[in-house]
Amino acid sequence: MESLSPIMLGFLGALAAGSLTAIGAIPVLFGRIPSRATRDLSLGFAAGVMLAASFFSLIIPALDAAELRYTSSAAPAAIVVVAILLGMGAVAFMNEKLPHEHFSTGREGPEAASLRRVWLFIIAITIHNFPEGLAVGVGFGADGMSGGLPLAVGIGLQNAPEGLAVAVSLLGEGYSKGRAWGIAALTGLVEPIGGLLGAGIITISQPILPWGLAFAAGAMLYVISHEIIPETHRNGHQNKATLGLSVGLALMLFLDVWLG
Incomplete structure (x- = not known):
């Protein structure tokens, strides 16, 4: 793997992370749907x-990279803050x-009513997943395996419950088990595109x-702020969602130190 270019690593890493979306959705094929509390x-x-x-994996390395280029302490902080806001x-x-639809909040964006509901939902998931693939690609582009592997593993792990949530929501809309799984799996394919772009630019x-x-x-x-946390807090399972967030944060910190 070390012999591969950072661009190829970014693509493959994001592809692997995105594929966990399909794996996470597999339970719907067997009719095993976790409770709402478990999903939250x-x-x-x-x-x-x-x-x-x-x-x-992103902000701290960004500060480190900026500090190598600028002697002023204010310049690195300003660059990172502005870039975060731009993102x-x-x-x-x-x-x-972009016209799209969230199962929790309904249709958003221009001319949403003119598109089929499944396409609106796919657009929404694309908006959600693209930054994740971009982050993986940027990680590999910045520092090869040590920079991208923790991100690919972490984002892959969090893609699994997201894939399940997508498939379960589609089942609730009347889609068959196979079609719900297939659409959920396809939503992960935008991540390697983001990975390729991120690694290439860097x-x-x-x-x-x-x-x-x-x-x-x-x-x-x-x-995180606009999509995931509001979704986990709208069904009365805030404590479970917060517990999950704490475990996920701690695990990703461990992975970043261990694999990075």
Whole structure:
């Protein structure tokens, strides 16, 4: 694996992480659907993994990379803060401009009513998953295996409960078990596209490394705050969701230190 280019590593790492979406959705094929409380616990875990990855695998390395280029202590902090806000703003812009649908909050974006519901939902998941693939790609592009592997493993782990949540929601909309699983599996395929883009940009232009790392972190932070945490807190299972978040955060911190 070390002989592969960072761009290929970014693509393969994001592909592996995205494939966990399909694996996580497998229980629906056998009619084994976890309770709502269990799903909120697992989505809380996913939020914790993403939160830890944003800070320990992206923001801190972004600060380190910026400090190597600038002697002023204010410049690295300013670069990272601006890039985080740009990442959050980019996902917010897509969320605003692309028609899509969340099962919890309904249709959003322009002309949403003119598209079939399944396509609206797929667009929503694409907006959600792309920053995750981007983060994996940026990690590999920045520091090879040591930078990307913890992100790929962590995001892969949190993709499993997300895949299950997608498939269960589609079952609730009347889709067959096979079709619900298939659509859930397909939503993970946007991640290798993000991985390829992230690794490619960072590899081609090293000066934008701190910008890319912090941008990816901001994009993931928006998804955590806007999508995952509200979803886990709307059914009265806040304590379980918070427990899941705590475990996910601690596990991702361990993985980042161990694998990084």
